[in-house]
Amino acid sequence: MRIGLLHPGAMGASIGVSLLASGHEVGWVSEGRSHDSCNRAKQFKAFIALDDMSVWADGIMSICPPDAAIAQAQAVYSTAFDGFYVDANAIAPNSAKKIAQMFGAGAYVDGGIIGPPALGAGTTRLYLSGQHAARVADWFTQGFLQAIALPASGHANAIVAASSLKMAYAAHSKGSSALLLAVNALAASNGVSEALKAEWDISQSGLNQRSVVTAKVTSPKAWRFAGEMLEISETFKTQGLSGAFHQGAADIFSSMAELKDQPGADLDQVISKILGSRDSPDSER
Numbered sequence: 001m002r003i004g005l006l007h008p009g010a011m012g013a014s015i016g017v018s019l020l021a022s023g024h025e026v027g028w029v030s031e032g033r034s035h036d037s038c039n040r041a042k043q044f045k046a047f048i049a050l051d052d053m054s055v056w057a058d059g060i061m062s063i064c065p066p067d068a069a070i071a072q073a074q075a076v077y078s079t080a081f082d083g084f085y086v087d088a089n090a091i092a093p094n095s096a097k098k099i100a101q102m103f104g105a106g107a108y109v110d111g112g113i114i115g116p117p118a119l120g121a122g123t124t125r126l127y128l129s130g131q132h133a134a135r136v137a138d139w140f141t142q143g144f145l146q147a148i149a150l151p152a153s154g155h156a157n158a159i160v161a162a163s164s165l166k167m168a169y170a171a172h173s174k175g176s177s178a179l180l181l182a183v184n185a186l187a188a189s190n191g192v193s194e195a196l197k198a199e200w201d202i203s204q205s206g207l208n209q210r211s212v213v214t215a216k217v218t219s220p221k222a223w224r225f226a227g228e229m230l231e232i233s234e235t236f237k238t239q240g241l242s243g244a245f246h247q248g249a250a251d252i253f254s255s256m257a258e259l260k261d262q263p264g265a266d267l268d269q270v271i272s273k274i275l276g277s278r279d280s281p282d283s284e285r
C-alpha cells in the first residue's frame with residue numbers, strides 16, 4: 001500500500017520505518033517542514049505539496065502535535081484524498097469524533113500511541129478503533145511497532161476508543177510528571193527543597209531520582225505536552241469530571257516551553273522556568 005505520513009516527527013518517522021519494513025511505500029510532504037523533519041524523512045518518498053500526496057496515498061496517518069490534529073485533518077479533507085484517514089494523535093475523544101465525522105466511519109480509523117518512538121522491539125503500541133481498525137492493524141506485519149485493533153463494543157464512543165484509551169493513559173503518566181515537577185517548584189519557592197528531599201529519602205524512596213529524570217525527559221517535549229493536557233482536561237469535563245487537574249498540568253508544561261528540543265534540562269532549570277511563570281506570589285504582594 002501507499003501510506004502518507006503527516007508528519008515525520010520523532011514518532012511519525014519511526015512508524016514510517018515500520019511501514020517500510022512491512023513492505024509499504026511511505027510518502028511525506030516537505031512543504032513547511034523543518035530541517036529535522038526533512039532529515040528524518042530521507043528514506044520516504046517526498047511530495048512538495050499535500051495535494052500531490054493525497055492523490056497518491058491509499059491511507060494517511062496523522063502524527064503531529066495534538067493541537068494541530070483538527071487543522072491537519074481539515075487540510076487533508078480539502079484535497080482529493082479518498083483512502084483511510086488514521087488520526088494517531090493524543091486528542092480528546094470529542095476532537096477525534098470531529099475528525100471521524102469529517103471523513104465518515106467507513107474511512108476514519110482512530111489511533112492512540114503508547115510508548116516512545118518505535119526504535120526497538122516491544123516498546124510501542126498503536127491502538128486502533130473503528131470499523132476498519134483491524135485492516136489498519138494489518139498494515140504492520142513487520143517492524144517494531146505493535147498495532148492492536150481494539151474490539152468493537154456497543155459504547156457510544158466505540159469509534160474513538162483508541163483516543164479514549166490514550167487520554168486515560170497519559171492523564172496518569174504525564175499528569176503525574178507535571179505534579180511532581182510542580183511539587184518541586186513549590187518546595188523551592190518556600191525554601192524547603194532540602195528538607196523535602198530528606199523526607200522523601202526516608203518515606204518516598206525514589207521520588208528524588210524520579211524528579212531529576214522527569215525534568216530531563218519532559219523538558220524537550222513539554223511544549224507539546226501542554227496541548228495534550230488540554231485535550232485530557234476536555235476529556236474529563238465531557239464525562240462530568242473535573243478538568244482542573246490537567247488544566248493545571250497544561251500550565252506547568254507551558255511554563256517549560258522554552259526548553260523545547262534542548263537536551264534534557266536539569267531539575268533546577270525546570271524549577272526556575274515554572275517559578276518564572278508565576279503571576280504574583282504572596283511574598284511579592
Ligand SMILES: NC(=O)c1ccc[n+]([C@@H]2O[C@H](COP(=O)([O-])OP(=O)(O)OC[C@H]3O[C@@H](n4cnc5c(N)ncnc54)[C@H](OP(=O)(O)O)[C@@H]3O)[C@@H](O)[C@H]2O)c1
Nearest residue numbers: 007008009010011012033034037063064068089090113116
Ligand atoms: N514522541 C513520543 O514519545 C510519543 C509517544 C506517544 C504518542 N506520541 C504522539 O505522536 C505525535 C507526534 O509526536 P512526535 O514525538 O513525533 O513529535 P515531534 O517529534 O515534535 O514531531 C511532530 C511533527 O509534526 C510536525 N508539526 C509541527 N507543528 C505542526 C503543525 N502545526 N501542524 C502539523 N504538523 C506539525 C513537525 O514538523 P516540523 O518540526 O518540521 O515543523 C514534526 O514533523 C503527538 O500527537 C504525540 O502525542 C508521541
